[in-house]
């Protein structure tokens with residue numbers, strides 16, 4: 001049962017940063033959300049002042065500061081809702097619900113974090129939590145081109161080694177980030193935490209199965225209600241039945257869901 005203090009409420013924007021040409025980080029004053037959030041959970045935001053767009057939009061919790069009482073998201077502008085959100089500035093008010101969903105289970109061991117594009121958003125919060133527990137995670141991050149990798153300094157600031165890959169070869173390995181995962185898993189077997197596009201997650205599932213390594217994937221399925229009522233984000237479970245990404249996830253053990 002969601003605590004009433006985590007239900008829909010108006011929060012103020014207290015920070016805004018253009019991280020790359022098409023992505024923005026917003027920080028909200030939301031002390032209850034900052035205290036309650038677990039890595040991998042999401043915030044459901046109304047992205048307009050009228051009924052357009054009608055449905056809330058989900059965004060992973062990117063960073064929290066429970067002392068100051070702030071919670072951040074990092075998002076790419078892809079449509080009307082994210083364009084509206086990108087125009088918010090400090091002092092503006094946003095309707096925020098959450099944190100919602102089930103996040104990552106933190107396993108013993110250092111951990112490989114694998115991100116595709118803006119799928120890096122939940123992994124900064126996860127990296128911070130793993131560091132607090134004494135683990136030494138490393139990030140493998142792939143994107144289409146180097147301009148999309150601007151948030152890399154946030155991980156370096158936490159002391160997290162980062163290996164990069166780009167589709168166009170403009171930074172790091174020229175090719176998919178899963179090439180890097182294949183290479184590192186042959187040397188150091190550690191739990192894998194991944195977020196990114198479906199083809200990347202599918203390959204993460206294959207590689208971790210072959211290496212007999214635990215893997216969790218965060219699915220960024222399109223969703224509507226966000227709390228398991230509308231069944232709009234159903235995803236087939238391996239072995240039969242369906243999981244609701246908003247309610248049962250968005251994070252799942254890789255072997256539990258069909259990633260194909």
Ligand SMILES: Cc1cc2nc3c(=O)[nH]c(=O)nc-3n(C[C@H](O)[C@H](O)[C@H](O)COP(=O)(O)OP(=O)(O)OC[C@H]3O[C@@H](n4cnc5c(N)ncnc54)[C@H](O)[C@@H]3O)c2cc1C
Pocket residue numbers: 042047053057058059060061073074075076077078079080081082083118121122219220221222223250
């Ligand atoms: C649990 C969860 C966490 C998410 N976290 C983040 C995050 O941290 N940062 C971030 O940038 N995005 C995240 N997303 C995706 C984000 O919710 C969508 O980009 C956003 O809803 C798009 O809204 P819009 O109105 O701008 O675009 P729309 O007008 O709704 O769509 C614009 C285009 O984007 C496509 N699209 C929209 N949503 C998705 C989706 N979920 N998957 C694939 N294609 C989509 C549409 O098909 C369309 O082509 C997350 C999604 C989920 C389910």
